[in-house]
Amino acid sequence: MVIALTLMIAAGLINYAHRRLGGQALRGEQMQLVPADAPPGASASPSPAGTAASEDAYTTPLNGQQAPNFTLQNLQGQNVSLASFKGHPVIVDFWATWCGPCKMEIPWLEQLQQQYAGQGLQIIGINADDLDKDDPAKLFTEKREIGDFASEMHINYPVLLDADAIANAWGGVDALPTTFFIDRNGRIVASTVGLAPRDEIVSDIRKAMTGGAAS
């Protein structure tokens, strides 16, 4: 009995280690930087150590908690509240126009928004670009540039402005992309900091869709 239990635990640990290594390899493949004049398949990242901020550096304490509500303006100047999406599985994705990994993640989110729309999924992008709120002319330009960027990226979900206004409530979001997965009851069931493998995002979406009772 004890031997069988020990073997089961050992097998579980080995399986976890393999999955973890697989995930890390996938991340490296996705986000490799290569010299601009290198032939296809070349590998010479300027960040040879991979990620400076190890994935082990983050485990969000918000997991399992109710998502903090917010009301922010969208690109059209209308107020949008997280609470208005209660009953839906929601992804809250913090991103910025200057964030390269965000540009890799956004097309995945667009596809996933389309793929899971029928099951009620709602993605919300929260932009973290600086806004000069005291300078109307600059603010206008900044909002227009964010809107232009969203258009160029063909973002098909709401983009809200001013992440700074809610960052503290969401754990001090200080690295991008940071993505939260929320179930139909408004509970955060998963989160990622930095670009996660697409498979992990899909898995987290499924957690959000199954984590609360359907409305």
Add this chain to the structure above:
Amino acid sequence: MRILVPALAAVAFLSGGFGSPLQKLPWQTSGSASPNAPMVRFLYPQQVQVRSGKPYTVEMHFRISKGLHINSHTPLQKSLIRTDLNASAPAGVKVAAVQFPAGTLYAFPAFPSQKLSVYTGEIVVAMRIVAQPGNHLIQGSLRYQACDLNTCFPPRNVPVAVDVVAQ
């Protein structure tokens, strides 16, 4: 005299983007690199000896943490935040020019046409000055925006101070 380099950076010193950059994130664990750890350090010089009235180039050395890259002074995409020097020179020092190194070009395989011009490792920013006799303190900061392969961090400033002894 206050000098904002280049183009007089209408941008004031940024506190470091959104959130609270100096505040430890609640989910950070010790022992790992973190978003709040120094990403770029000013190495040297702390002091330079120059001949008064003669042009002198102060070579300011910075170290970018392993695993990170920052945009160069001339990023190739409009949305990217360039590395810039915002320096304040005292009376008696004239800053003639500031020169940044060229960036190295990289690209993500998924976006081969969108090249990045970035700095890694150690970089040298050269400030050409002419100083009057006396001791002068040049103060300022290097503004940068860093990323690793999966994550980007809000813009930061690393302080710079160089004592200029002109004789």
